[in-house]
Amino acid sequence: MKTTFPIERFGGLRTPFYYYDTALLRETLDTIRREAGRYPDFCVHYAVKANANPTLLRIIRESGLGADCVSGGEVKAALEAGFPAQKVVYAGVGKSDWEIELGLDNDIFCFNVESVPELEVINALAAARGKVARVAFRINPNVGAHTHANITTGLAENKFGIAMEDMDRIIIMASGMEHVKFVGLHFHIGSQILDMGDFVALCNRVNELQERLAQQHIIVEHINVGGGLGIDYQHPDRQAIPDFAAYFATYHKHLHLMPGQTLHFELGRSVVGQCGSLITRVLYVKQGAHKQFCIVDAGMTDLIRPALYQAYHKIENLSAPADAPAETYDVVGPICESSDVFGKAIDLPRCQRGDLLALRSAGAYGEIMASGYNCRPLPVGVF
Numbered sequence: 001m002k003t004t005f006p007i008e009r010f011g012g013l014r015t016p017f018y019y020y021d022t023a024l025l026r027e028t029l030d031t032i033r034r035e036a037g038r039y040p041d042f043c044v045h046y047a048v049k050a051n052a053n054p055t056l057l058r059i060i061r062e063s064g065l066g067a068d069c070v071s072g073g074e075v076k077a078a079l080e081a082g083f084p085a086q087k088v089v090y091a092g093v094g095k096s097d098w099e100i101e102l103g104l105d106n107d108i109f110c111f112n113v114e115s116v117p118e119l120e121v122i123n124a125l126a127a128a129r130g131k132v133a134r135v136a137f138r139i140n141p142n143v144g145a146h147t148h149a150n151i152t153t154g155l156a157e158n159k160f161g162i163a164m165e166d167m168d169r170i171i172i173m174a175s176g177m178e179h180v181k182f183v184g185l186h187f188h189i190g191s192q193i194l195d196m197g198d199f200v201a202l203c204n205r206v207n208e209l210q211e212r213l214a215q216q217h218i219i220v221e222h223i224n225v226g227g228g229l230g231i232d233y234q235h236p237d238r239q240a241i242p243d244f245a246a247y248f249a250t251y252h253k254h255l256h257l258m259p260g261q262t263l264h265f266e267l268g269r270s271v272v273g274q275c276g277s278l279i280t281r282v283l284y285v286k287q288g289a290h291k292q293f294c295i296v297d298a299g300m301t302d303l304i305r306p307a308l309y310q311a312y313h314k315i316e317n318l319s320a321p322a323d324a325p326a327e328t329y330d331v332v333g334p335i336c337e338s339s340d341v342f343g344k345a346i347d348l349p350r351c352q353r354g355d356l357l358a359l360r361s362a363g364a365y366g367e368i369m370a371s372g373y374n375c376r377p378l379p380v381g382v383f
């Protein structure tokens with residue numbers, strides 16, 4: 001499925017804005033439902049942090065996915081979008097009291113707990129409300145992912161999760177607490193993972209830990225393996241829908257569920273990444289001493305991934321005629337930061353003031369990370 005841009009509709013809109021191809025999103029969700037549906041014990045959540053645009057959340061909720069949240073604000077956004085509380089999970093290394101209370105008051109499915117002190121606070125806050133909180137422990141599996149260093153989360157050096165060595169201790173602690181119920185194990189090793197071998201390594205580690213627990217006659221209700229499936233930033237249209245068949249089959253083959261267990265997933269980028277593009281207008285083409293700059297009206301405030309992770313987003317000139325000659329540009333934004341660059345030495349059909357450019361594959365970690373730095377207005381979504 002190839003995204004087409006209705007640029008005749010774009011003329012009257014203030015740039016920059018995010019354009020979402022909702023047909024592609026729906027097709028992606030249908031594929032997830034079909035491929036995960038082959039395995040009756042699989043249960044898929046959407047990682048709200050990838051994009052919490054209310055229109056997208058509504059479409060995703062309608063497809064039947066649950067919601068994976070990493071803050072109280074996200075729990076609120078998910079509930080407001082209509083996700084049932086029994087399908088909301090909440091992870092995060094630093095949950096504030098009000099955020100925990102919000103989860104308790106709404107009886108969310110599960111807190112993914114990341115430390116002993118957090119477990120104690122949840123137990124106390126649940127006790128004050130006369131409730132029993134369902135908790136899973138996020139275990140740091142010390143499994144690397146072959147991805148950017150800033151987006152690996154499952155190594156012992158990362159701040160996330162509970163060390164494997166401490167797993168038994170926290171489980172014993174929880175069994176002595178009256179207001180928490182230990183129901184699952186949670187993992188998340190990183191993002192933009194394209195090598196299925198990384199997921200196989202996680203499965204092997206989960207199997208080891210499960211065997212260790214089984215020897216103590218502990219079998220949890222569910223295993224949650226997080227998200228992380230990557231997308232093709234180089235070729236947004238080549239396989240716009242990620243290979244969910246291979247992804248779910250990998251887990252089916254390598255992760256050994258115990259009888260009665262369900263396997264949960266928390267997919268973010270792979271759900272919404274390819275359906276969004278940042279649309280921006282060329283302000284100026286400026287000749288520098290050694291190169292030419294294409295200065296656009298979108299900046300790192302609208303899409304921070306290139307500045308933050310040296311991420312690549314394919315850039316297309318939507319306005320240039322088919323026979324326009326190619327030229328080489330550094331495509332840059334207007335923000336007063338040298339890192340405000342979308343691409344260096346990019347070949348594009350010749351750019352002119354007023355041309356519309358698309359920064360592709362920007363549906364995940366794009367609009368949601370926008371900031372008001374330089375007193376800039378936030379970009380809006382167009383569907």
Ligand SMILES: *Cc1c(COP(=O)(O)O)cnc(C)c1O
Nearest residue numbers: 047188191227228266267268269
């Ligand atoms: C970010 C995150 C996800 C989603 O990651 P993607 O790479 O976007 O699929 C899932 N689970 C947790 C706990 C996360 O922090």
